Amino acid sequence: MYHYNYPEPALSLEQLNYHLYTRPLPSLFTRNYFIPDDIREELQRRSEIIRTAPMPGLNLPEDLQGYHSMVPLEALVGERRKFGNWSTVVYRAINGKDGVPYALRRMENYRVPHVTAFAAIETWNKIRHPSIVSVKEAFTTHAFGDNSLVVVYDYYPNAQTLYDMYVKPKAPSFVNGRLQQQSQQIPERTLWSFIVQIASAIKAVHDRGMPVRVVDPTKILVTDKNRQARQVRLGSCGILDALTWEAPADMLPIFQMEDLARFGAIIVTLCCQNVAASHANNLAKALDTLGRTYSNDVKKVIVWLYGKPGPHKTIGNFLDLIGSKVLVEMDEAQTSVDRLQAELMSELENARLVRLLSKMGFINERPEFAREPRWSETGDRYIIKLFRDYVFHQVDENGNPVVNLTHVLTCLNKLDAGTDERIMLISRDEQSCLVVSYKDIKGFIDAAFRSVLLVESWDSLLNDYTA
Incomplete structure (x- = not known):
C-alpha cells in the first residue's frame, strides 16, 4: 500500500495492491485460473521423484558426509557406466543442512593421491551458468567399503541424458495395430537450440581458462522443456580435472580443441542417432546421410568443428559463425519468460x-x-x-x-x-x-x-x- 504523491486537499486516496489484480498480457496467451495441465503434471512428477524411497536391501550408507536418504539413479549391478577406467554410480541424496536434494557421483575404488586434486572442484564451484550443472563439493569416503571419490552436483529430477533420449535404441511400439520402430529424429530447430546452449556453456568455461573435458552425450542432461526445444546442461564437470590433476598447464589449448572436436561429434551423433557415425573414418558418409534431413548450415558447423586446430578456432569464433541462430534462441527465451510471467500472474x-x-x-x-x-x-x-x-x-x-x-x-x-x-x-x-x-x-x-x-x-x- 502507498499514497499518491500529488496533493489532495480533501482526502488521501490509497492505491490498491496492484499485484493482486493483474490482467493478462496483450498477446496470444490464454488466461487460466491455474497452471496449465502439462506444466502441473511435469512439476508433480518431479515432486514425486524427489520423494521416492530406495528399494530395501541395497545396504547404502545412512549418512554420507551430511547427506542422507540415498537413492541410486543408475543400476548397481549389470552393465555399469564408466568414467575413464573407473566405474561410477550416481545417487540422489538429501543434504542435512539445507534439506535440498543433490546428485552425488561416486567414483569407485579411487584413492585421491593429493589434496591438490580438489583444487579443480573448487574452481568449478564458482561457475554459474544456465547450461551447466553446478558443482557443489567433493570428498572421499570409506562408507561404501572402498576408497571412493564423491562429487556433489545440483539435482534435476526426471532429467535424461542426450544419449538416452535421442541416441539409445528404443523398443518398437504399436502404431495403428502394427509394431513399428519409434522415430527419434530431432527437429532442426531443436538441434540448433542444443547447439547454441552447449556452445554457450563451453564458452563460459573456456573464458575462465579451463577446458570442459566432458562434452559427451552420456553426460549432457536434458532437464526442462524449453520453448520449442529443451533445456540442456553439461553434467559431470570437474571429475576429469580431479582425476588428472597432474596434467601440465600447457595441455590447456589441446584440451580446449578436444572440447570443440567432441562438440562436433555430438552434433553428428544426434543427427544420425548413432555414436559410430561421429568417428572420423565415418564422417564423410555421416555428412551425406544427415544432408538429406538437415540444412547445409548444420553441415558447415560440423565441418568447422572437425577442422584442423589453429589460433582462429575458438568457441568465440564458432558463436560468430552461428550468430543468427543465437538471435533466434534469444528471441524464444524472451517469449518463454513472458509466458512464465503470465502463468505466475x-x-x-x-x-x-x-x-x-x-x-x-x-x-x-x-x-x-x-x-x-x-x-x-x-x-x-x-x-x-x-x-x-x-x-x-x-x-x-x-x-x-x-x-x-x-x-x-x-x-x-x-x-x-x-x-x-x-x-x-x-x-x-x-x-x-x-x-x-x-x-x-x-x-x-x-x-x-x-x-x-x-x-x-x-x-x-x-x-x-x-x-
Missing part, C-alpha cells in the same frame, strides 16, 4: 483467493467463540454464512448440487474487490431473504476476522500473565 490470483477463503473458514460455523455459542449464527456473521451458502451450496431445480467453479471464482473476485453489486441471500429454511452488496459482505468478514484476532491475542496475553 494467474497463480498470484489463486493466492489472493486462498487468503479470502481462509478468513471465511475462521469465521463460519465457529462454535463457543467469545463465550457466545451462537456467535457465528447472529448479526453480520450470519450474513457471511448465507454468503458461503450462496457461493458453494447452490442447487438446481431438482435439488441437485451445482458445482460451478466459474461462479465460485466470480463471486470471490467481486468480494475481494468489494464491488457495489448487490445479491440476494436466502436463509436455509427459505423464510427470509437479505439484499446486500459485496462491499458490505467484505466489511463484515474483515470485522469478524479482526474480532477473532483480538480475542486470540487477549487470551494469549492472559495465559502469559497467569503463567
Whole structure:
C-alpha cells in the first residue's frame, strides 16, 4: 500500500495492491485460473521423484558426509557406466543442512593421491551458468567399503541424458495395430537450440581458462522443456580435472580443441542417432546421410568443428559463425519468460483467493467463540454464512448440487474487490431473504476476522500473565 504523491486537499486516496489484480498480457496467451495441465503434471512428477524411497536391501550408507536418504539413479549391478577406467554410480541424496536434494557421483575404488586434486572442484564451484550443472563439493569416503571419490552436483529430477533420449535404441511400439520402430529424429530447430546452449556453456568455461573435458552425450542432461526445444546442461564437470590433476598447464589449448572436436561429434551423433557415425573414418558418409534431413548450415558447423586446430578456432569464433541462430534462441527465451510471467500472474490470483477463503473458514460455523455459542449464527456473521451458502451450496431445480467453479471464482473476485453489486441471500429454511452488496459482505468478514484476532491475542496475553 502507498499514497499518491500529488496533493489532495480533501482526502488521501490509497492505491490498491496492484499485484493482486493483474490482467493478462496483450498477446496470444490464454488466461487460466491455474497452471496449465502439462506444466502441473511435469512439476508433480518431479515432486514425486524427489520423494521416492530406495528399494530395501541395497545396504547404502545412512549418512554420507551430511547427506542422507540415498537413492541410486543408475543400476548397481549389470552393465555399469564408466568414467575413464573407473566405474561410477550416481545417487540422489538429501543434504542435512539445507534439506535440498543433490546428485552425488561416486567414483569407485579411487584413492585421491593429493589434496591438490580438489583444487579443480573448487574452481568449478564458482561457475554459474544456465547450461551447466553446478558443482557443489567433493570428498572421499570409506562408507561404501572402498576408497571412493564423491562429487556433489545440483539435482534435476526426471532429467535424461542426450544419449538416452535421442541416441539409445528404443523398443518398437504399436502404431495403428502394427509394431513399428519409434522415430527419434530431432527437429532442426531443436538441434540448433542444443547447439547454441552447449556452445554457450563451453564458452563460459573456456573464458575462465579451463577446458570442459566432458562434452559427451552420456553426460549432457536434458532437464526442462524449453520453448520449442529443451533445456540442456553439461553434467559431470570437474571429475576429469580431479582425476588428472597432474596434467601440465600447457595441455590447456589441446584440451580446449578436444572440447570443440567432441562438440562436433555430438552434433553428428544426434543427427544420425548413432555414436559410430561421429568417428572420423565415418564422417564423410555421416555428412551425406544427415544432408538429406538437415540444412547445409548444420553441415558447415560440423565441418568447422572437425577442422584442423589453429589460433582462429575458438568457441568465440564458432558463436560468430552461428550468430543468427543465437538471435533466434534469444528471441524464444524472451517469449518463454513472458509466458512464465503470465502463468505466475494467474497463480498470484489463486493466492489472493486462498487468503479470502481462509478468513471465511475462521469465521463460519465457529462454535463457543467469545463465550457466545451462537456467535457465528447472529448479526453480520450470519450474513457471511448465507454468503458461503450462496457461493458453494447452490442447487438446481431438482435439488441437485451445482458445482460451478466459474461462479465460485466470480463471486470471490467481486468480494475481494468489494464491488457495489448487490445479491440476494436466502436463509436455509427459505423464510427470509437479505439484499446486500459485496462491499458490505467484505466489511463484515474483515470485522469478524479482526474480532477473532483480538480475542486470540487477549487470551494469549492472559495465559502469559497467569503463567
